[in-house]
Amino acid sequence: MSISPFPRLLVLCGLLAGCGPADVPFELRFAAASGNAPVDCAGRLADLRFYVTDLAVLRPDGGRARVDLAANGRWQGQGIGLIDLEDGTGSCANGTPDGNDRLVGRVPPGDVAGLSFVIGVPFASNHADPLAAAAPLDDMSMHWHWRSGYKFLRAAATDGKRRVSVHLGSAGCRGAVTAIEGCNFPNRVAVTLPDWRPGKSVTVDLGQLLEAVPVGAEPVTHCESGPADPACAGLMPVFGFDVASGAQVMPQRVFRTGP
Amino acid sequence: MWRAWGLLAAAVVASAGVLWWAGKGEPAYDWGIDARIPAPPVPADNPMSAAKVALGRRLFYDRRLSINGTMACATCHIQTLAFTDGRPVSIGATGEAHPRAAMSLVNVAYASRLTWANNLLSRIEDQALIPLFSEHPVEMGMNGRDDAIAALLREDPLYRERVAEVFPQDEDPYSVLNAVNAIAAFVRSIVSFDSPYDAFLRGDTDALSPAAQRGMALFFSERFECFHCHGGFNFTDSSTHANATIESVGFHNNGLYNLDGDGAYPPDNTGLIDLTGQRRDMGRFKAPSLRNVAVTAPYMHDGSLATLDDVLDHYAAGGRLLADGPLAGDGRRNPFKSEFVRGFEMTAVERADLLAFLRSLTDERVLTDERWSDPF
Numbered sequence: 001m002s003i004s005p006f007p008r009l010l011v012l013c014g015l016l017a018g019c020g021p022a023d024v025p026f027e028l029r030f031a032a033a034s035g036n037a038p039v040d041c042a043g044r045l046a047d048l049r050f051y052v053t054d055l056a057v058l059r060p061d062g063g064r065a066r067v068d069l070a071a072n073g074r075w076q077g078q079g080i081g082l083i084d085l086e087d088g089t090g091s092c093a094n095g096t097p098d099g100n101d102r103l104v105g106r107v108p109p110g111d112v113a114g115l116s117f118v119i120g121v122p123f124a125s126n127h128a129d130p131l132a133a134a135a136p137l138d139d140m141s142m143h144w145h146w147r148s149g150y151k152f153l154r155a156a157a158t159d160g161k162r163r164v165s166v167h168l169g170s171a172g173c174r175g176a177v178t179a180i181e182g183c184n185f186p187n188r189v190a191v192t193l194p195d196w197r198p199g200k201s202v203t204v205d206l207g208q209l210l211e212a213v214p215v216g217a218e219p220v221t222h223c224e225s226g227p228a229d230p231a232c233a234g235l236m237p238v239f240g241f242d243v244a245s246g247a248q249v250m251p252q253r254v255f256r257t258g259p
Numbered sequence: 260m261w262r263a264w265g266l267l268a269a270a271v272v273a274s275a276g277v278l279w280w281a282g283k284g285e286p287a288y289d290w291g292i293d294a295r296i297p298a299p300p301v302p303a304d305n306p307m308s309a310a311k312v313a314l315g316r317r318l319f320y321d322r323r324l325s326i327n328g329t330m331a332c333a334t335c336h337i338q339t340l341a342f343t344d345g346r347p348v349s350i351g352a353t354g355e356a357h358p359r360a361a362m363s364l365v366n367v368a369y370a371s372r373l374t375w376a377n378n379l380l381s382r383i384e385d386q387a388l389i390p391l392f393s394e395h396p397v398e399m400g401m402n403g404r405d406d407a408i409a410a411l412l413r414e415d416p417l418y419r420e421r422v423a424e425v426f427p428q429d430e431d432p433y434s435v436l437n438a439v440n441a442i443a444a445f446v447r448s449i450v451s452f453d454s455p456y457d458a459f460l461r462g463d464t465d466a467l468s469p470a471a472q473r474g475m476a477l478f479f480s481e482r483f484e485c486f487h488c489h490g491g492f493n494f495t496d497s498s499t500h501a502n503a504t505i506e507s508v509g510f511h512n513n514g515l516y517n518l519d520g521d522g523a524y525p526p527d528n529t530g531l532i533d534l535t536g537q538r539r540d541m542g543r544f545k546a547p548s549l550r551n552v553a554v555t556a557p558y559m560h561d562g563s564l565a566t567l568d569d570v571l572d573h574y575a576a577g578g579r580l581l582a583d584g585p586l587a588g589d590g591r592r593n594p595f596k597s598e599f600v601r602g603f604e605m606t607a608v609e610r611a612d613l614l615a616f617l618r619s620l621t622d623e624r625v626l627t628d629e630r631w632s633d634p635f
Binding site: 132140167172 | 372374377378379380381382385386388389392393394395402403405434435436439526529532533534535536537538541
């Protein structure tokens with residue numbers, strides 16, 4: 001394979017913020033719902049915060065164009081974005097007043113045939129010292145000290161009949177803190193939305209999680225990504241995971257293209 | 260990034276100051292232990308100093324490090340109880356019961372892994388984040404309140420001065436990181452090798468009664484098997500020290516439960532399997548240090564054995580049969596049970612001798628020493 005200087009320069013530009021003068025602004029909004037009905041802290045929502053990484057638009061030819069998420073000191077940095085759709089009021093009792101419903105960045109121009117991203121924090125950053133981390137990984141509410149990594153997603157909601165609470169993050173990790181060697185259950189959720197187009201939002205459908213919980217089972221079904229936790233058995237498949245192996249074997253059902 | 264530059268700057272300053280430091284002859288941290296005993300390991304990025312330990316002592320006892328000002332680290336780690344709390348399970352600031360009992364902090368500096376069942380946690384700096392910030396259950400309840408911790412350091416006149424003295428290299432030393440580093444240094448400083456047993460090892464043959472000496476022989480015998488999990492200088496197989504060349508880590512199922520006949524432990528307290536997801540780790544917990552064990556009742560990860568007599572009965576039976584109730588099951592037949600929990604016959608005299616030995620592991624000094632007492 002021959003590599004001319006010109007394409008190499010393009011590749012380099014793709015990795016650097018604001019270096020492609022032709023890049024166009026990109027904005028992606030997220031909204032919480034249960035089925036088709038919006039949910040908020042006035043009753044149905046209790047918590048919804050998650051990390052997005054590896055954000056890219058899909059091209060008609062099957063290629064991907066990485067979205068460059070500019071660091072802003074709070075919600076975006078290191079190619080990772082933090083979405084926070086709760087405001088600490090009402091039913092979101094243990095939340096935080098500030099929030100962030102969108103990711104902003106730049107992307108190379110071109111036809112768009114979908115969107116893809118990962119819910120999670122890349123491995124190298126996931127197991128570093130959270131007290132020394134830069135935004136958006138400096139949010140202690142998102143760190144999971146006993147599992148030695150971040151909560152990629154924390155979601156809690158009710159539909160009046162049942163309550164569900166999920167903390168998703170890597171489990172079954174090996175090694176020791178500051179030197180984690182790997183995790184048997186990485187639990188990063190790959191999301192692909194072929195019907196997404198510029199201007200569309202992403203709906204986070206917590207109804208999918210609620211429907212996976214039997215009515216009247218217990219006051220709250222709380223899953224902490226425990227690979228052997230019965231509370232997680234019905235919930236992990238909603239993210240596409242095979243419970244036994246931890247592999248994502250089917251499409252997730254929580255994130256879908258919104259209005 | 261700024262942190263990296265700060266470290267670089269600190270390194271430059273430090274290398275310029277090496278000669279000056281050498282000239283000052285700054286003493287190494289004094290652990291206050293017999294020179295023949297190895298020091299505990301200390302993370303390179305959180306060196307010990309007397310000033311840091313003093314700062315950490317104050318923070319350890321400070322109730323302002325909880326959501327409602329009701330709870331300090333010391334609430335569940337009471338010095339006179341060898342830094343346990345005397346409860347079967349601990350209660351958090353908001354009243355939630357933890358599924359597990361508070362562990363002793365004496366010699367926790369030598370623990371190769373921390374908490375009851377975690378194969379990842381090896382530094383007190385990391386462990387300390389759990390009680391401060393955990394949500395399930397809430398312990399001190401500071402989740403989402405990092406700013407309040409930094410503000411406490413910045414605004415309390417005493418902390419404001421001491422934190423700047425202890426962390427002079429930091430541009431802004433008023434951080435959760437420094438609070439945690441100081442608390443960890445204080446906890447690491449709680450080392451004890453002054454029990455009657457230690458005096459006996461140093462050559463004072465009168466330090467142990469004849470009964471305790473007989474109990475010691477039983478404790479270290481293949482018949483009773485105690486030492487396999489509770490062996491070594493700290494009476495736990497999950498021990499390390501500054502000169503250790505291999506890392507010892509152990510987790511054991513001791514047959515307390517067997518809910519379903521297939522080895523299940525109560526769902527809120529399954530042990531190492533919670534971390535690893537591997538079936539073989541069901542009911543596996545760390546063997547705690549037995550130092551000061553006479554003052555750390557009740558026993559086991561969930562405080563389900565009230566007295567040392569109950570503990571001896573448990574191991575004599577090779578596990579626990581719970582005939583009825585929601586936790587009923589024959590723990591003696593737990594398929595994941597340690598091979599060392601086989602049961603034994605024990606005469607009344609042997610029981611008394613073993614108890615006498617276990618009581619000889621209490622270091623009265625560590626329970627009262629002012630260095631680790633409440634400064635408020």
